[in-house]
Amino acid sequence: WDEFYAVKPLPELAAQGASVLLNINASPYYPGKRRIRERLIQEHIAALGRPIVYVNTVGAADNGKNIIPFDGESLVYDASGRLVAIGSAFEEDLLVVDLPSHARGAKTDSDADGPALALPADDREREIYDALVMSLTDYMRKLGFTRAIVPVSGGIDSALAVTIAVDALGAGNVSAFNLPSRHNTDTTRSIAARLAQTLGVQYGVIPIQGIDECVRGTFEEHAHRIQHNLTRENLHARIRGLLMMAESNDTGALLISCGNETEIALGYATLYGDMCGGLSLIGDLSKTDVYRLARHANARHRREIIPEETFRIVPSAELADNQFDPFDYAVVAPIVGELVERRAGPADLVRQFETRTLDPARFPPDDQGRTPYDKFTSESFRAVVADAGRRMRRSVYKRLQGPPIVVVSERAFGFDLRETIISGWEG
Numbered sequence: 001w002d003e004f005y006a007v008k009p010l011p012e013l014a015a016q017g018a019s020v021l022l023n024i025n026a027s028p029y030y031p032g033k034r035r036i037r038e039r040l041i042q043e044h045i046a047a048l049g050r051p052i053v054y055v056n057t058v059g060a061a062d063n064g065k066n067i068i069p070f071d072g073e074s075l076v077y078d079a080s081g082r083l084v085a086i087g088s089a090f091e092e093d094l095l096v097v098d099l100p101s102h103a104r105g106a107k108t109d110s111d112a113d114g115p116a117l118a119l120p121a122d123d124r125e126r127e128i129y130d131a132l133v134m135s136l137t138d139y140m141r142k143l144g145f146t147r148a149i150v151p152v153s154g155g156i157d158s159a160l161a162v163t164i165a166v167d168a169l170g171a172g173n174v175s176a177f178n179l180p181s182r183h184n185t186d187t188t189r190s191i192a193a194r195l196a197q198t199l200g201v202q203y204g205v206i207p208i209q210g211i212d213e214c215v216r217g218t219f220e221e222h223a224h225r226i227q228h229n230l231t232r233e234n235l236h237a238r239i240r241g242l243l244m245m246a247e248s249n250d251t252g253a254l255l256i257s258c259g260n261e262t263e264i265a266l267g268y269a270t271l272y273g274d275m276c277g278g279l280s281l282i283g284d285l286s287k288t289d290v291y292r293l294a295r296h297a298n299a300r301h302r303r304e305i306i307p308e309e310t311f312r313i314v315p316s317a318e319l320a321d322n323q324f325d326p327f328d329y330a331v332v333a334p335i336v337g338e339l340v341e342r343r344a345g346p347a348d349l350v351r352q353f354e355t356r357t358l359d360p361a362r363f364p365p366d367d368q369g370r371t372p373y374d375k376f377t378s379e380s381f382r383a384v385v386a387d388a389g390r391r392m393r394r395s396v397y398k399r400l401q402g403p404p405i406v407v408v409s410e411r412a413f414g415f416d417l418r419e420t421i422i423s424g425w426e427g
Contacts (some may be wrong), residue, residue, distance in 0.1 A: 001027075001040065014048045020099065021050050026057045029071035029090075029131050030410045031124045037075065038083075038119055045081045051099055052077050058092055060138035060406075065414040067139055067279065067406045069131040082116035089120070089127070090134040125296040128289070128408045129164070135406045136168040136281060140254055147253035151244050151274075152176045152195060154188025155315065158258040159195055159306045160294045161281050165256060167297075171200040175253065179240045181209045183318045191307050198305055208239045215239065233319035237273025245276050254278045257403050262287040262329060264402065264413060265336040266388065267395025268317075275402045283405035284412045286333040287315075328384075330366035331375065335388050337362060341411045346385045346426075353381045389426065397421045 002008050010021055021044070027037065041052050058072030074087035076097045087093040140148070148169055150162040165174045176199075178192040189205075196203035212235055216226060226232055248255040257277030259269045261284050269275050282290060294306050315325040338344040338359075352358045356373060365371050372381060396419045405414055413419075 003040070010044050010048060010050075014050055019050065021048070021052045023052060023054045025054060026061075026070060028407070029069045029127070030408060031127060032122065033071070034073060034119055035122070041075065041077055042081050045077055045079065049079055051079050053097075056087075058090065058134075060135040060142070062404060063415045065404055066412060066416070067135055067404050069135040069406065069408065071127075071131065071134075083119065084117060086117055086119070090130045125292050126300070128285070129167075129293055129296055129300070131408050132164050132281060132406055133168045136165065136256075136279070139279060139406075140169070143254075145252070145254040145278075147173045147175065147251065149175050149177065149244060149247055149251075149253045149255045150258065151240060152178055152192040153258075153318065154178070154184070154191035154195075154310070155313075156290055156294055156306075156310050157260055157263075157282060159191070159310050160285075160290055160297065161256055161258040162195065162199065162201065163294075163297045163305055164281060166199045166201060174199070175202040175204070175247070175251075177204045177206055177244065177247070179206045179208050179243060181207070181212060181236050181318075183236070183320055183323070185318065187309065187313060188318065191310050191313075194307050195305070195310075198307075206243055208236065208243070211239050212236055229320065233317070233323075234270050234273060236319050237270035237317075241270075241273045241276035248278070256281050257283070259283055259402075260285050260287050260290050261340070261409075261413070262327070262333045262336050264399055264405075265340060265395070266327070266332070266391040267398055268325065268327075268391075269398065269402075271398045271401060275398065277403045280403045280405040283402070284408050286337050287327075287329040288333045328366075328375070331363070331372050331384060332388055334359075334362040335385055336392070337409075339389065339392065340413065340417055341409050343411070346382075346389050349385050350378065350382045354378050393423060393426070396423070 002010070013021060027033065037054065041054060045052060054075040056072050056074050057070045059070055061068050061070065071089050072087055072091065072093060073089040074095065075083060076085035078084050078099060085095050085097045087095055140146070148165045150158060150165055152158040152162055162174065162176050176196045178189060180189055193203065215235055216232065220226060244255050247253070255277040257275055257280045259274060259280060260282050263269050264283055285293065291311065294311065298305050315329070316323055317325065335349060338349055353372060358372060363372055376384065399413050399419065400421065405412060407416070411417055
């Protein structure tokens with residue numbers, strides 16, 4: 001990884017007589033990383049004519065804020081640039097590789113003989129899912145946790161989180177809780193119960209309406225009358241966080257936070273409420289990626305683990321009657337991804353919209369086949385981008401207090417994206 005460094009270790013080692021170049025590496029995973037590794041290795045071999053043994057670590061590590069998955073997938077290329085061995089991805093592996101005697105020196109014509117291996121085809125959803133399963137398993141093992149708790153609302157985010165937890169830990173080591181108030185519909189309650197039954201996890205229902213009324217009554221009796229609906233709504237989320245942290249304290253199980261990247265970015269999460277937890281398992285997944293990985297979860301199990309109804313309901317925090325998320329996630333989620341992961345500025349995104357050059361992989365048609373160009377004018381798109389940027393700036397203080405996020409993108413909130421709470425910059 002010397003592209004941006006003046007010092008070039010591999011040419012120095014080759015000049016000193018190294019016949020095999022061993023690279024002991026800690027290369028974090030993100031989608032498409034294997035193609036970058038292959039390109040760099042091939043460039044080094046073309047220049048130096050030496051075999052390269054690329055040994056990559058596997059498992060979860062952290063930098064004090066983010067949980068970082070390392071995917072392994074170690075590689076051995078001979079002096080002609082052929083891939084001759086590849087290790088497993090997302091699990092420990094041992095390979096014993098014999099390089100031909102001529103392959104340990106300078107490149108020869110005979111290096112091209114024999115079959116060559118090929119890197120696996122990229123499968124973005126499968127790889128991200130495997131990275132999350134591995135990270136949760138390894139994180140808990142290294143910290144001494146054996147059980148996990150997931151609050152399930154009946155929405156898509158918690159459905160995906162609890163499914164990943166079961167795949168990582170086994171159903172017997174996962175507990176799910178539904179914590180309904182009068183605002184939660186029969187539909188979401190039913191989805192939560194069916195999901196837990198299908199997964200085979202221990203399931204509990206803790207109604208919070210009475211607790212909410214007690215808390216509000218006590219506050220208003222001894223402090224003052226609550227003036228804002230947002231305050232009332234946040235009480236619901238914070239009561240749930242309180243109860244789930246009590247369960248975590250009492251059982252020693254790890255509480256998993258179920259917020260996604262889009263919600264965390266826009267501040268559409270309650271600090272000390274649904275942001276409670278020891279790990280933000282899906283906090284680096286956009287809302288649209290949550291849907292994609294949920295579909296993948298059903299496909300890998302070859303049955304409907306996550307009920308189909310979960311994909312069709314309109315997203316809602318259910319903190320008030322007839323409340324629905326105020327975002328077109330098909331557009332807002334990729335906007336957040338561009339701002340966070342690709343460091344795009346608001347003006348860049350508006351310019352791309354006006355020239356119809358938005359990344360089609362990032363902005364695919366929605367479930368009705370409509371693209372951003374079909375739904376917005378230049379001015380209305382500019383307003384959506386500006387609103388996303390404004391919400392991101394206002395919610396920094398929440399993110400800095402949230403649980404560690406498992407990173408599955410090239411640039412995530414936390415250590416990679418340095419943010420300050422006090423900032424007047426709107427670029």
